[in-house]
Amino acid sequence: MLEELKEIAKKAGAIILSATEIKESTELKTSHRDLVTKYDKLVERTVKKDLLALLPEAAFFGEEEAAPENLQSAEWLFVVDPIDGTTNFVQGFHNSCVSIGLMHFGKVEYGVVYDPYYDELFSAKRGDGAYLNGKRLTLSDRDLMHSLAIFGSAIFYPEITQLSLRVLEKVFLQAQDVRRFGAAALDLCYIAAGRAGVFFECRICPWDYCAGSLIAQEAGAVVTALSGKPLDLYHKCSVLAGVPTAYREVLSLAAPEMEKANQR
Numbered sequence: 087m088l089e090e091l092k093e094i095a096k097k098a099g100a101i102i103l104s105a106t107e108i109k110e111s112t113e114l115k116t117s118h119r120d121l122v123t124k125y126d127k128l129v130e131r132t133v134k135k136d137l138l139a140l141l142p143e144a145a146f147f148g149e150e151e152a153a154p155e156n157l158q159s160a161e162w163l164f165v166v167d168p169i170d171g172t173t174n175f176v177q178g179f180h181n182s183c184v185s186i187g188l189m190h191f192g193k194v195e196y197g198v199v200y201d202p203y204y205d206e207l208f209s210a211k212r213g214d215g216a217y218l219n220g221k222r223l224t225l226s227d228r229d230l231m232h233s234l235a236i237f238g239s240a241i242f243y244p245e246i247t248q249l250s251l252r253v254l255e256k257v258f259l260q261a262q263d264v265r266r267f268g269a270a271a272l273d274l275c276y277i278a279a280g281r282a283g284v285f286f287e288c289r290i291c292p293w294d295y296c297a298g299s300l301i302a303q304e305a306g307a308v309v310t311a312l313s314g315k316p317l318d319l320y321h322k323c324s325v326l327a328g329v330p331t332a333y334r335e336v337l338s339l340a341a342p343e344m345e346k347a348n349q350r
């Protein structure tokens with residue numbers, strides 16, 4: 087299964103690389119910050135067809151179409167972000183990926199994230215470790231002072247901007263430095279690869295973190311909501327992923343803020 091998922095992600099990545107009409111085909115969804123291109127839709131259609139040919143009994147939950155009715159009761163569920171990092175894609179900022187997660191009765195069993203620009207394929211099967219281009223990823227622990235912290239700005243939710251900035255300020259004051267790249271699935275893989283010690287965002291969608299959360303966990307990271315609760319894999323949720331020590335430090339800074347704001 088994992089090998090087939092990798093092939094499907096690579097084929098999708100080739101579509102991203104061959105895109106020639108990105109700006110012309112960009113539409114706004116909910117605001118000037120929320121974009122979709124014909125390539126997001128094309129990749130999703132292609133990936134969906136390939137995934138359902140591979141596992142016809144599975145349900146499909148992708149960003150660009152309505153959630154299936156049996157979302158929470160499906161035995162097998164594909165969770166797909168066809169292009170994570172669409173704003174980057176539109177702006178020519180080469181940090182975007184295809185993200186494919188496969189859940190079985192509510193647990194993520196497989197995750198594949200492909201960055202076609204760097205030809206980096208991150209993958210994991212539950213219990214079998216995380217890999218980057220076939221090479222096993224293993225994390226070494228460190229504290230926040232010795233970690234880069236990747237921030238996600240929850241850009242589509244102005245009602246929690248102050249909350250995001252409060253958490254960011256606290257983390258910024260203790261971390262080595264902060265980064266904001268713009269593709270949450272890749273951010274999680276960068277934790278798996280040891281490029282940063284911690285990633286956090288106050289609200290993102292299951293297709294942003296389904297695959298990446300397994301990849302990060304299989305590499306040895308801790309992944310939960312910023313409140314410390316388990317991720318909600320069916321609804322929007324905050325995410326905190328990190329090596330154990332930096333994770334715990336950010337949790338102690340963020341969880342009280344999340345609780346005060348009544349956010350998971």
Ligand code: IPD
Pocket residue numbers: 167169170171172173238239240241242267268269270271287289290291294
């Ligand atoms: C977005 C990216 C971004 C994160 C947003 C996501 P999209 O996904 O992952 O880093 O901050 O919350 O929605 O819209 O580019 O697929």
Ligand code: CA
Pocket residue numbers: 167169170171270293294
């Ligand atoms: Ca996304």
Ligand code: CA
Pocket residue numbers: 126149167168169170171172
């Ligand atoms: Ca997307």
